[in-house]
Amino acid sequence: MKETSQRLAPTTIALHWIVGLFFIVLLAVGFYMERNEVYALYPLHKSFGAIVFVLAILRLLWRLGKGFPPAASNYAAWERGLARIVQWVLLIGTILFPLSGLVMSAMGGNGIAVFGVELFPMNPDPANPGKNMPIDKAMAGNARAMHGLLLWVMLGALALHVAGALKHHLLDGDGTLRRMLGRTL
Numbered sequence: 001m002k003e004t005s006q007r008l009a010p011t012t013i014a015l016h017w018i019v020g021l022f023f024i025v026l027l028a029v030g031f032y033m034e035r036n037e038v039y040a041l042y043p044l045h046k047s048f049g050a051i052v053f054v055l056a057i058l059r060l061l062w063r064l065g066k067g068f069p070p071a072a073s074n075y076a077a078w079e080r081g082l083a084r085i086v087q088w089v090l091l092i093g094t095i096l097f098p099l100s101g102l103v104m105s106a107m108g109g110n111g112i113a114v115f116g117v118e119l120f121p122m123n124p125d126p127a128n129p130g131k132n133m134p135i136d137k138a139m140a141g142n143a144r145a146m147h148g149l150l151l152w153v154m155l156g157a158l159a160l161h162v163a164g165a166l167k168h169h170l171l172d173g174d175g176t177l178r179r180m181l182g183r184t185l
């Protein structure tokens with residue numbers, strides 16, 4: 001289906017809301033479990049992170065294959081440019097953010113398991129039974145730093161993105177948000 005200023009493809013809408021909502025929940029849970037050291041949530045966070053990683057790659061491929069849809073209304077060139085930059089940050093960030101988490105976990109020796117299915121093994125520390133040891137400490141550290149940095153980049157991009165969507169809907173009264181909600185304008 002060709003995307004127009006009136007209508008978005010169902011795949012665009014489904015991928016947007018599935019990746020977007022998973023991503024927002026992962027941000028909130030990640031923040032909470034880190035601050036409060038709730039280790040029981042880590043396996044769930046990693047499992048959903050791995051799922052978002054795969055879906056975000058599919059989404060990027062979909063967007064690259066289809067190109068961006070034409071704007072829903074005739075808004076200023078600077079606004080269109082800013083929206084496009086923010087959308088690219090979100091598209092790439094939804095891949096790099098979980099990827100950095102997965103690398104951090106794997107190289108930190110804690111392995112990767114998706115709902116109990118092991119994709120990358122743990123690295124037990126023979127000197128400390130029950131504990132793991134890093135496979136590559138420097139790489140795990142870099143991935144951790146990237147995960148921390150991307151948190152703020154993504155929060156900033158998301159704030160701009162949601163503010164833009166609300167501005168279109170409430171102030172401009174155009175169909176940008178309605179189109180993403182599956183309505184034909």
Ligand code: HEM
Nearest residue numbers: 012016020021023024063087090091094162165176177180
């Ligand atoms: C309450 C949350 C959100 C709202 C209200 C919202 C709203 C929208 C709207 C209205 C569009 C269409 C823009 C246009 O037609 O030019 C859009 C596109 C987009 N949104 Fe969101 N969004 C939300 C959350 C997210 C999240 C969490 C992400 C990713 C982390 C995201 C990533 C994108 C991307 C990459 C696009 C570009 C179009 C595409 O590739 O599907 N959005 N969003």
